[in-house]
Amino acid sequence: MRVWNQLADFVTRHGSGALITVHDVKGSAPREAGARMVVRPDGAFHGTIGGGQLEFRMLDIAREMLGAGRGPARIVDQALGPDLGQCCGGRVKILIETFDSRDLEDLGPLVEAEAEGGLFEVECRMEEGRVRREFSSAVGDDRWTGWRETHGEARxxxxxxxxxxxxxxxxxxxxxxxxxxxxxxxxxxxxxxxxxxxxxxxxxxxxxxxxxxxxxxxxxxxxxxxxxxxxxxxxxxxxxxxxxxxxxxxxxxxxxxxxxxxxxxxxxxxxxxxxxxxxxxxxxxxxxxxxxxxxxxxxxxxxxxxxxxxxxxxxxxxxxx
Missing domain, CATH: 3.40.50.720 (NAD(P)-binding Rossmann-like Domain)
Structure with missing residues (x-):
């Protein structure tokens, strides 16, 4: 799935959209880190983070965040067994972000990179509660404190x-x-x-x-x-x-x-x-x-x-x- 294209489409056609990302995984989980889904304000979505109670709960949170309007990103830490009753038994951190028309300019380069095909990497950091993504490489720069995401499709x-x-x-x-x-x-x-x-x-x-x-x-x-x-x-x-x-x-x-x-x-x-x-x-x-x-x-x-x-x-x- 072309995540950024889908997200930009939701924002353009429906006014806003949410991105749910499996940010970190420890132990057994339904999906790997980097799995994503995009959510519309009415609850319709594309993609999956593995289904089950984890996905249902994250969709509920994303809809609540969209209802409240564009705001800070949220990281939800879930133990799959004790918290959700899922047999996987691992622990995941889920990153949920909301976007609206103010973000379309920033989404543009990500949509273009995705359309070119293949995989690409972005560097991420939190700024005022929201995720900032950049293409410029900070590899080897000890001053850079954040995380990297891989996007695109390896076909x-x-x-x-x-x-x-x-x-x-x-x-x-x-x-x-x-x-x-x-x-x-x-x-x-x-x-x-x-x-x-x-x-x-x-x-x-x-x-x-x-x-x-x-x-x-x-x-x-x-x-x-x-x-x-x-x-x-x-x-x-x-x-x-x-x-x-x-x-x-x-x-x-x-x-x-x-x-x-x-x-x-x-x-x-x-x-x-x-x-x-x-x-x-x-x-x-x-x-x-x-x-x-x-x-x-x-x-x-x-x-x-x-x-x-x-x-x-x-x-x-x-x-x-």
Missing amino acids: TPVLIFGAGHVGRALVLSLAPLPFAVRWLDDRDDAFPAHLPANAKAVRMWDPEAEVAEAKPGSLMLVMTHDHPLDMAIAAAALKRDFPYVGLIGSATKRARFEKRFRELGLAEEKIRSLVCPIGLPGIADKDPAVIAASVTVQLLQVREHGRLERNLSPPAASNDT
Whole structure:
């Protein structure tokens, strides 16, 4: 979620807004430090700090603060077990701030930094009861006494080659998740009229060039309408060091492709790294939405661990559709 964009929108459209941040965590808690949610004056909100009694209580406090008008920030110290009856058992400090139209000028640079993509850091300190945020770095300055916050979205790049049924389902499945999707097809009429905000549809003219220009760390999904095209894209992807190269298909398709990869001189280690069939083991349903859900979980595992754990590789089943 783009916190600052959402907050500026609430202030512009509704006159004010509150920002709730998990400021500090000790022990077990529903969310990590830096988790945030933005609250409207009528109580509507975006984001989460973990749900449960903690979130309900912080929303009540934020609404009370908004009702009282723009004022000083508040830090709420909560022991999750004794105070709220939550089983996590840890302790959290929650920072709650209110904003109105007087803050729009200060919010502007944060909104712009967020829109550029990626992560950015700001330095924070309390001034007259409110949080002041600055981009200028005070790293190494012993006179600086405050804290640092990280904002923005670290989206993992995903290239999806093919806009068929599974490709469409996968793009929708990835829509709310921390991925930046480049969706490629060589047909003019392949893409739907509306796309998720994190997806870009690209008419593909040179698939091997797309692979060559992909950022290191990109995740590659090959599922075009044409097996020779799949072959060319998969071979190009395996020549690079991507953490995930997935090919839709069956064990038979994989065997045929492996034979051709060896003829092309690809190393056995590279060939073994190909994920085909794609998706989690034990899921045999070939419905595009089911395949997409299974692949999405697999991509999240790769994003978390930096590679695909070999014991998570799919069995010799088929997801040809």
